[in-house]
Amino acid sequence: ATRSMAEDGKDAEAPIEQGEVEGEVAVPQEPLEKFSLPVLKIIMEAQGLHGLRYGDYQRYRQYCSRRMRRLRKGVKFLHWEQGKGKSRFAAKDITVEVCVDVRFLLIVMNKAERAWSYAMQLREAPDGPGREMHHVQRLLAKAVKHATLLEALCAARADDRSALEAEAYSAWLCGNMALEREDWDTALAKLSRCRTVYDELSKAAEGPDQALYKKRVEEIDPSIRYCKYNVARQGGATDLAEEELLQIGKTSAGVGNEMLKAKLEKSLAQTRKEKAEAVGAVEWLGQSVPVANATTHQHILTAEGSQKELESAETFEEKMQIYDKLFMALEDAKKQIRDDVSDQLKQGDAGEEAAVAQLQTLRTYVQSRTLLSTRDRDLLLVENVQEKLAARTKDAAGRKAPRPENLVKMFESLLAGNEEWAQLPGIEGDAGLSKVSAARSLMYKGWRILYLAQSYKQQRQLPEALALVERVQQLAKVAAQRFAETPAMDQVDKTWVGRLQEQVRLSRVEVQSEAVLQQAAGPAHPAQSSDTLKQLAATPLSARLNNYDAAVYGDAGKAPKLVDFPPPIEAVACKPALFDLALNKALYPDVSARATKKKAGGLLSWFSRS
DSSP states (O other): OHHHHHHHHHHHHSOOOTTSSTTOOOOOOOOOOOBOOOHHHHHHHHHHHTTGGGTOHHHHHHHHHHHHHHHHHHTTOOSEEEOSSSEEEOOOOOOTTTOOSHHHHHHHHHHHHHHHHHHHHHHTOTTOSGGGHHHHHHHHHHHHHHHHHHHHHHHHHBOHHHHHHHHHHHHHHHHHHHHHTTOHHHHHHHHHHHHHHHHHHHHHOOTHHHHHHHHHHHHHHHHHHHHHHHHHHHTTOOOOOHHHHHHHHHTOOSTTOHHHHHHHHHHHHHHHHHHHHSOEEEEETTEEEEEOOHHHHHHHHHHHHHHHHHHHOOSHHHHHHHHHHHHHHHHHHHHHHHHHHHHHHHHTOTTHHHHHHHHHHHHHHHHHHHHHHHHHHHHHHHHHHHHHHHHTOOOTTOOOOOOHHHHHHHHHHHHHHHHHHHTSTTTTTOHHHHHHHHHHHHHHHHHHHHHHHHHHHHTTOHHHHHHHHHHHHHHHHHHHHHHHTOTTOOHHHHHHHHHHHHHHHHHHHHHHHHHHHHHHHOOSSOOOOHHHHHHHHHSOGGGOTTOTGGGGOOSTTOOOOOSOSSOOOOOOOOOOOOOOOSTTTOOOOOOGGGSOOOOOOOHHHHHHHO
């Protein structure tokens, strides 16, 4: 009977087809409404608000866990069920039949995001992924599993746009997992599919959604180029340039591209190592200097790569970071050369002198590269300060706006660096480089004097400022002539000497115009001789309060002196001291007669008193 009741129940739950039961009209089941799930928009907003704007993957992972817990409680789909006296775990899978609310799709999406963010957190560990690499791959595989489920659920329960977004999201995670495993063909296919979907969605969308899709396409392009690069290398291509990797690295910005950046750095190091293993050479003063040590050669190639990155860097901060890497590579190269020289001296071989001389020449080349790169970095700093000086703005730290005196000190350091470069072995004996060094000294001196003139102009000492500007004009003219006499001038020298000539012309016009305006306005106070002005400057204001004109003048543009400190010593009246000079000459009267005589007494006299 129980079995028959169960069978009747099954029959009752079975769908009723038309004509199956006589006398009854079949009621068609209403299909569920298609959900709308903007996957990319939800993910990008959550990532921006919960840590990924600053690269905090742990915070984003914790947010995904909390969000998933709230969604499960909202749809009453918790894993823990209350049993007899205690709770127990019950595995529940989200299937198409279960998915009757859009929040089920959000649960699956947050599962994928949590696994992906945990993998990125392990990759970004301070000590590197290390032994956690297999955990990273396991977590990426889990994220791909949930993303594939999301794609299937959206295909059955969501509209066409949501299904396409879920497909693109799943393809992106599959491509990242293949990129981590260095399966370049699979990564290229998946990422290309992802790019195609987002590109088509951007054509159909408008406004912010279209910008969001296009930004995603731009973030995927570097990964596709990197996969093509590695596919070509696997196919036997050997003419792939290092510039291609550098170009891919410049465009790999955005959330989630940390994995690509790590792979690019690894590929760049491998490429430079392969180049360094072959015996290379550098050009120095017209001769080829071989680099026998592979480590030294690799450091030099790293410096050359950083120099190429500077050509396409845009912001000031990016350039300063690249300069830091460049100087580190050059310092490592010099350290390795010193170690090689010490090893050669310890061995004492027959060709020791020739090998040591060759290493010293190589060290001179590296030192020259270091000094020239320092010059370029300092000129970049000068250009930044010049912009702030022209705008009269404070820096990012809130410090005061720069003054012309700051640039005077910076050009003094440039002069010292140029003198050090001119003293390198081989520079003094080369006529062209000697002329370049002399011309650079004149140019830096001209810039230094020009900002001294601006300092005088700010203090309204226009005659002195005009004299300095005329001196700068002479130095700029001579420096340009010296540069024109030698082909060893580089583009940096040509640019800055041209700027100096243009700036000195403008400064001369400014000083002359201000002098004319000051002369046309006439002196605000009656003219006084230089001696009178010096006397007024030396007298404090407290001593000349009735002289209004005197308060205008100071010593060399400085503020007038208020009081003398310490104050001068003045003579003051002292309290009179009285001395008794007549005491020794005074004669006193004899008063002995008035004194009473004391009577002599004994024992009996004592009793008589009583």
